[in-house]
Amino acid sequence: MAPMTAMSPQDLHFEDVVLGETFVTPAHTVTDEAITRFADVTLDHSSLHLDDALARSMGFPRRIAHGLYGLSLMEGLKSKLRLYDQTSIASLGWDRVRFRAPILSGDTVRVRFAFVSKRESSKPDRGVVIEAATLERQDGTVLVEAEHATLLRRRGT
Template sequence: MLTQESRRGHYFEDFEIGQEFLTPARTITSTDIVNFACLTGDFNEVHTNFEYCRQTQFGEPIAHGPLVYGIMGGLQYASGINDGTLLALLQIDGWKMLAPVKHGDTIRLRARVVEKKESSKPDRGVISFERECIKQDGSIVQQMKATLLYRRRPTA
């Protein structure tokens, strides 16, 4: 498994089926949740109202699912594998929210290469990852299959 200390900037040719990446960790804060609500306009009470949340199964505000998804993208960037080589996000399949993420939870991304295929253009290729967002206790809080477009290694 490659970690944050691994080489940065992976080209299409650098990925192998079954290869795993584990990103650095990041703690979610109340500020993250409030900023996301302000950015998106999603002030649903389950994310912003402590009194409302005391009466829910969560007991306190939880992070928006798309906020966690966005942070997962940032964590993959922080791992370095996308440095100068990622071209585009093509598709997300089977996105599941399995457990809440709250203020104070620390998450990281584990991504495993499940598909690799050349594109019709010789300078790029498609990589699909099974992504899992993992909390500090080891529980998986989100999972999905993400398909991304990467540069191919330049020829001399």
């Protein structure tokens, strides 16, 4: 199925999820300022994320973003599609997270994800949906890959 972007449905319920359906988020450019703010919020001030010279000495062209910044950015970019704005009950977590390539300041990134499974919950008003997601650089390089479980409302409940 072709990726969906501008005309993505909003407020998907569990019943609306089509396995294999793929979505692509809008692009976002990573900046030094954003990396620094993430370091401040998380208290992770490792020089690799804040010092271009040190990052170069470690083999990178410049500072790199935290891996968890990339994972957090994945969720934020997905939320721009508003697929679950009023129907998501909770994130149940991320699995199979892999940091495949460094996220560099200046990279323009996007998220591509597809629904890979779904199951009813023990409660009749909700179901669990699993997405396979990748954070990709503008050249198509996969930076982060993971699976995300979301608890969604069911229709009529």
